[in-house]
Amino acid sequence: MSDLDLEGLTAWMGAEMPDAAPPVAAQKIPGGQSNPTYLLETKGAPLVLRRKPLGNILKSAHAVDREFRVQRALAGSDVPVAEMIALCEDDGVIGSAFYLMAYVEGRSFDDPRLTGVPVADRAALFDQMNRVLAEIHSVDLDAAGLSDYGPRGNYYRRQIDRWTKQYRASETGAVPEMDRLIAWLDEVCPEEDGRVCLVHGDYRIDNLLFAPDSPDILAVLDWELSTIGHPFADLAAVIMQWQMPPGGEGRGLASVDRAAAGLPSDQAFIEAYCDRMGLPGIENFGFYLAFCFFRMAAILQGVKKRALDGNASDPERGLKLGAYVPEFARGGLKAAGERG
Secondary structure, three states, X not given: OOOOOHHHHHHHHHHHOOOOOOEEEEEEOOOOOOOOEEEEEEOOOOEEEEEOOOOOOOOOOOOHHHHHHHHHHOOOOOOOOOOEEEXXXXXXXXXXXXXXXXXXXXXXXXXXXXXXXXXXXXXXXXXXXXXXXXXXXXXXXXXXXXXXXXXXXXXHHHHHHHHHHHHHHHOOOOOHHHHHHHHHHHHHOOOOOOOOEEEOOOOOHHHEEEOOOOOOEEEEOOOOOOEEEOHHHHHHHXXXXXXXXXXXXXXXXXXXXXXXXXXXXXXXXXXXXXXXXXXXXXXXXXXXXXXHHHHHHHHHHHXXXXXXXXXXXXXXXXXXXXXXXXXXXXXXXXHHOOOO
């Protein structure tokens, strides 16, 4: 069962995709907090539908059209993505814009500890995660038709301004740590350094689909925050997530004995990335890490607001995740070198 309007979808597919097998059932895929995602059962191959949430949403958020565009542009590249099938920007069909993509059969891991994977096999999965990140940042924007996929100029200045505005628009109570983090980022935002590439915006292990029987990545998912930006933001986002507590909400590696668990250290992952990108190292990594904590806190505040307003994809989980806003803000302050 799902809240998806199958009748409206079937009628649209009949008009726009007459050769496609219509859906006979839909099941909402759990876990996502941004754009609701559904597995469609058809008389042919299964499909996946990803839509904007219903109700009032923040301007420029949940851009399914951008997700569709970037994944279609990456088809056949060294960045693995699902096959894009069709985009519908008419809110009247099922209540919000959506796109259809092919279903990819693969392994998904919500927990970076990879507890269900043999210890000896875990490092290879993380190495593939590292490799694909480098591939994303190596995409030729002109050749892929993505040269206009985002504004140029100082990525961090734009992002700090954008997410501060989004955070204020979804604020539900005072979070002093977040206020201090915003002020610090605003003060120390670096000048443009000339690094420009495609960025995913939410790169982490639970947005990857791995092959059932190998460490290969079959698809990178959830491109909602992708744009033209700065590569170190994606890398720092991986490291940021690992600073969080282990478990269903934190999904981190804090306090985990990574050597015993067969998992890479932060530094090892950063060095592997630098080797792949031909970099001697990364200066001022604390800023990039603090920025990522800030952005995730702002995102989770939006999730909390949607849950309180009743239009979150999973309201109960949304409230749980929203409770992490102060913790992410504190993580940002720690990365910035501030205590207390």
